[in-house]
Amino acid sequence: MRSWHYLIEPAPLRGSWNMAVDEILFTKAQAERSTFLRFYRWERPTASIGYSQDVRRVADVELCRREGVDLVRRITGGKLVLHHHEITYALASADTETFGATLGESYGRISRGLVRGLEILGLAPRLAETSPEAYVKGTMPCFAFPARDEVEVGGRKIIGSAQKRTGAAFLQHGSIPLESDEELLRAIARPGGSEGGAGMTSLAEAVGRPVSFEEAADHLARGLAEFFAARLDPFVLSAANREAAVALEALRYANDDWTFRRPGART
Numbered sequence: 001m002r003s004w005h006y007l008i009e010p011a012p013l014r015g016s017w018n019m020a021v022d023e024i025l026f027t028k029a030q031a032e033r034s035t036f037l038r039f040y041r042w043e044r045p046t047a048s049i050g051y052s053q054d055v056r057r058v059a060d061v062e063l064c065r066r067e068g069v070d071l072v073r074r075i076t077g078g079k080l081v082l083h084h085h086e087i088t089y090a091l092a093s094a095d096t097e098t099f100g101a102t103l104g105e106s107y108g109r110i111s112r113g114l115v116r117g118l119e120i121l122g123l124a125p126r127l128a129e130t131s132p133e134a135y136v137k138g139t140m141p142c143f144a145f146p147a148r149d150e151v152e153v154g155g156r157k158i159i160g161s162a163q164k165r166t167g168a169a170f171l172q173h174g175s176i177p178l179e180s181d182e183e184l185l186r187a188i189a190r191p192g193g194s195e196g197g198a199g200m201t202s203l204a205e206a207v208g209r210p211v212s213f214e215e216a217a218d219h220l221a222r223g224l225a226e227f228f229a230a231r232l233d234p235f236v237l238s239a240a241n242r243e244a245a246v247a248l249e250a251l252r253y254a255n256d257d258w259t260f261r262r263p264g265a266r267t
Contacts, residue, residue, distance in 0.1 A: 002035070002098060002230040003230070003233055004036065004037050004231065005233060006036075006037050006038075006233060007235045008221075009038070009040040009041070010041065010214060012042055013040060013041065013043055014042075014043050015048065015083065016070075016253035017249055018040055018088070019073075019249075020252070021038070021040075021237070022090045023171070023248060024237070024241055025090060025092040026164070026169065026170075029092040029169050029170075030169040033095070034093070035092070035093035035095055036090070036091070037089070037090070038089065039087055039090075039220070040087075041086075042083040044070050045067075045069045045070070045082065045084040046070040046072055047064060047070070047072075047083075048071075048073070048074050048081050049071070049074065049079075050073075050074060050076065050077045050079055050080070051073065051075055051077055051164070052077060052263050053079070053080065055071060055073070056190075058079070058080045058190050059189065060188050063187060072253055073258055073261070075164050077164070078160070078161070078162030080189065081175050082181060085177060085179040085180075086176055086177045087178060087216045087217060088175055089114075089220060090172070091110055091171075091224075092170065093170060094168045099170070103165045103170070106163065107149055107161065110172055111159075113223055113224040113227035114151055114159055115151055116223035116224070117220035117221070117222060117223025118153070118158070119223065120222055120223050120226075121207065121211070121215075123207065125152065125153050127148075128149065128152050129148060154206065157200050158177070158202070158203070158206060159174050160174055176203065177201075178213065179202050179204050180200065180202040
């Protein structure tokens with residue numbers, strides 16, 4: 001049986017810190033050829049944007065500032081995501097035997113593991129087959145439509161994920177709404193993203209009752225462990241890991257030079 005490092009953090013955390021920790025796990029996965037699974041929450045409403053996106057094209061920056069919505073740029077691709085009432089997962093690994101050697105293979109396999117977790121929760125999820133071309137090429141938010149191999153329930157997207165890959169190693173993280181916050185998403189999305197959360201659903205809506213962070217994490221972890229035949233070994237960041245995350249947060253994720261960089265600019 002495979003052994004994965006498992007980190008669950010129920011206390012809400014800064015968006016910039018969450019992104020720094022995910023990158024630290026990605027670096028460790030590359031160096032140690034190991035697998036890390038993490039679940040976490042967000043301290044404040046936070047709009048995360050994909051690595052190649054122009055913040056001001058996809059988000060109303062001034063409204064975000066007025067409404068207390070943080071902005072952070074991911075190292076992964078994908079589109080704008082509003083992180084608020086949700087559970088977020090991160091999976092970092094360099095295990096090509098388990099996850100495959102390409103972005104498409106690993107993305108699809110992880111989605112199937114997440115599907116198993118939602119099935120344990122009592123849902124009937126499926127993988128989306130394709131997306132409208134306007135969504136793929138446009139500036140609409142991540143949850144406007146399900147993309148290929150993303151997880152949907154009742155035809156509506158319930159998990160939005162993004163991945164970065166360097167050789168055999170990858171980081172994939174994704175958002176699973178516990179409750180919908182479509183009004184705020186529509187407010188912060190720039191014109192062209194006016195679909196807002198029209199194609200999304202939440203765990204509470206899909207299950208028909210409130211679902212806590214802890215319950216969601218338990219079912220999703222069980223599903224991933226079952227699908228991949230993995231043992232989840234508790235993991236905590238070492239003092240050195242935390243120091244590295246503090247430095248990375250200051251250098252990158254809490255730095256406006258990174259957040260507001262133009263697409264194609266050197267990093």
